[in-house]
Amino acid sequence: MKEQRVDPQVFRQVIGNFASGVTVITTREQDTNYGLTASAVTSLTLEPPMLLVCINKNTGTQAVISRTRTFGVNILDQDQAHLAYQFAKSQTDKFQGVDFSYGTSGVPLLTGALARIECRVAADVEAGTHRVFLAEVDSADTSTGAPLTYFRGTFGRFEMVQDEAVYQQIRDHILSRSLAIADALEPSKLSSQLNAAISSVYYALTRLTTEGLASRDLVKGYVITPIDVKTSDDTFDARCAIELGATDRAIGHLGADELAELRKRMEATLPLISGNRFVDFERYVAANTAFHEYFVGLAKSSALLDVYRRLSIEGIMWRIIWRTVSVFDQASEELTADHRRIVEAYEKGDKELARREIINHSERSKLTCRKAIEVSGGLV
Ligand SMILES: Cc1cc2nc3c(=O)[nH]c(=O)nc-3n(C[C@H](O)[C@H](O)[C@H](O)COP(=O)(O)O)c2cc1C
Structure with missing residues (x-):
């Protein structure tokens, strides 16, 4: 007897890390259809087009393919997990309620599959509990969609x-x-x-x-979609909610280095608004983004920071202000003074004060953008 090198259960767990698609292998003999769910399917050669499938010897599908030498490979779409379950269960009629048509070789081909391939067995090999069929491809078609995937024993979707x-x-x-x-x-x-x-x-x-x-x-x-006052207001309200959440998590838990970095970023915004005008709008947006992102980042929650970034505040500010920046004279210096007051509240560890300043800053940001949208005629 051969020495067993690794426990089969361990191997199953380890090899489950190899993500794959999911197929249903189908075949037909004497007016009866057979099929099973299989992930052990691999493309083999292009010349000639060949693939291989590994099928358990105890299955009816394997016995029939061994005799008829023909089978279909149906690559399941991400919406067909129910078929993967249905064809993995031993039952008398796996095709009940399933839409399919017959291919030119007579095998059932499932409707809605991501791809359907008809194969003819060229050779087969026994390997442990399974039989490996090496088969030539007679026909193949595909449709748009995304595949059902199988990874660590569960079905999923493919993220491109x-x-x-x-x-x-x-x-x-x-x-x-x-x-x-x-x-x-x-x-x-x-x-x-x-x-x-x-x-x-x-x-x-x-x-x-x-x-x-x-x-x-x-x-x-x-x-x-044009940005109107409501979209702008909603975005700044969402930023405010995130920043209040970030404050709850961060204030009182920060090191001297972190507070110093926050102050540095705040100070970088101060000279960029002067006399109710943006001194350099491009630099202001960059400095403002660097300040707010660092501020949210101090909560040390990647989920919060991710949601914050998805608001695309930087882009929205560009859209709202850049066309009018040459004539826009409503950029209150209080906007940057708010940054200073927020940092001072953090330095004191005064959560209530920080919350009030964040809300004030949010209202002022909304007002600034509202005025810019009005200057542009209500839509930007
Ligand atoms: C995701 C998944 C992948 C599978 N892959 C294979 C495979 O590659 N080969 C195989 O023989 N069985 C595979 N199976 C198990 C068969 O689908 C299952 O044992 C089937 O019910 C056997 O058919 P039977 O009803 O004719 O016994 C897989 C099952 C699932 C859920």
Whole structure:
């Protein structure tokens, strides 16, 4: 007998870290359909197109494939977890309630699967409890969608790194100075400008529409949603709530270094508003962002900081003020004085005072942006 190198349960746990998609392997013999859920499916060669599947010898599906030498591989969509459960249960009719059609080789192919592949067995090998089928691919088709995934024994969804990056880029683009109100956001143009897959662009636009930064226009398609006073007020109210939460967590728990850094960032904002005007709007936005982000970061909660960053205050300020900055003379020096008063309250460890100053600052920020939106005619 061979020496057992690793406990099978340990191996199952360890190999569960290898994330995969989920398929349903199907076959048919004498008017009866067979199928099972399988993740042990691998692409093998392109020339000729081949894949391999590993199927437990105790299953009806394995016995039938061994005889008919044909099977279908249905790569499940993220919305088909119920089928993964259904085909993993030993039962008489796994196809009950399942939509499918027959492929040219006669095997059942599941409707709505992300991809459907018909295979002919070229060779098979026995390996422990399983039989490995090496098969040539006769036909293959795919549809749009996203895969169901399997990782550490549970089903999940695939998060595309590129989707997130493209979403951030388009979000920055919308909030930047480069686009006019109600400008169309053309998916194909964005896709070539950003060198991104069109599906990632649609993902970003759908998400931005849910967030209210983009909207669907019947004629123009996706457009930039103009920012009005309400959107601006809501954003600053949300910032205020986050900062009050951050204060509750941070005040009285900070080291001298952290307070010194907060003071340094506050002082950097002071000279940038003078005589009711922004001395240098670009530098003001950068210094203001550096101050507020550090302030929220002092709560040492990455979730809070993440929510804060997602407000895109920096971008919203740009959108609201940059077009009018040359004529805008409503930037009260009190805005930066608020920063100083907040830091002083932190230095004293006076939570109530800090809360009051944060609320005052929020109201003043709202007022400033409201005036800028009014100067622009009510929408920016
Ligand atoms: C996510 C997942 C992946 C699976 N992968 C495989 C596999 O690759 N090979 C296999 O033989 N069984 C696999 N199974 C188990 C079979 O689907 C299950 O044992 C099935 O019920 C056996 O079919 P039977 O009803 O004909 O016995 C998997 C089950 C799940 C839930």
